[in-house]
Amino acid sequence: MDDRFNTIAGWALFAGIVGLGLSSISSKYFEADKSHRPEKMGYEIEGVVSSEGGDEAVPIETLLASADPAKGEQVFKKCTSCHTIEAGGANGIGPNLHGVLGEAVATGHGGFAFSDALKSHGGKWDFKTMDEWLHNPKKLAPGTKMTFAGLSKPEDRANVIAFLNSQGSNLPLPAAPAEGAKEGEAPAAEGAAPPAAEGGKPGEASAAGAAAQPAPEADKAQQDTSTTGKQ
Numbered sequence: 001m002d003d004r005f006n007t008i009a010g011w012a013l014f015a016g017i018v019g020l021g022l023s024s025i026s027s028k029y030f031e032a033d034k035s036h037r038p039e040k041m042g043y044e045i046e047g048v049v050s051s052e053g054g055d056e057a058v059p060i061e062t063l064l065a066s067a068d069p070a071k072g073e074q075v076f077k078k079c080t081s082c083h084t085i086e087a088g089g090a091n092g093i094g095p096n097l098h099g100v101l102g103e104a105v106a107t108g109h110g111g112f113a114f115s116d117a118l119k120s121h122g123g124k125w126d127f128k129t130m131d132e133w134l135h136n137p138k139k140l141a142p143g144t145k146m147t148f149a150g151l152s153k154p155e156d157r158a159n160v161i162a163f164l165n166s167q168g169s170n171l172p173l174p175a176a177p178a179e180g181a182k183e184g185e186a187p188a189a190e191g192a193a194p195p196a197a198e199g200g201k202p203g204e205a206s207a208a209g210a211a212a213q214p215a216p217e218a219d220k221a222q223q224d225t226s227t228t229g230k231q
Helices: 002-031 060-064 069-076 127-135 154-166 204-212 216-230
Strands: none
Touching: 060 127, 060 154, 069 154, 127 154
16 A cells, blocks of 8 residues: 555656656747847737827827818717806816817816816917817826826817817817928928028028129110110
């Protein structure tokens, strides 16, 4: 009986040693030379768009040019649990939003108690500020009492802004920036002086061009001489 028990115990111990050894060997084999944290975690899945990096966001001015207030009204239904939009509507968990675009931030109607975080922001609810607010309220005003996480799709935000603008604000839409122009870059003024030639000083190109043109007095004198000869 003791011999059988010893035999079973021996085989069990042997199996454990073999299993531990295989586990150690396999971990070393599959780890190979990848003992460091990989530069990029996980695997890319086809059809899923990453929220990190990528192309620059489309300016809100460009999106507003094709925004649809009717679609914005549908998206705004997410907000009706806290806000009213009609003229003279009562404040709820959030303030009434009739005519909000163009108003000073944290003004509202009917004495709504805004958070200190929003009061300290300052400025007005212009199109860009409203877009930032709808995207991430807590980023625009850290400490705000608004619990809404925000709208991740730029098109949804543009449509909602267009809807808000149609409800008592009616501000003229901003001009979309020229294609390829950087944000905040002003278009070149008409009639502006051309840039200096390579290696030259500003104004040298225009001065050279002016020198190449015949003087008006010389042209007039030449014309008078021609006329006199014909007479």
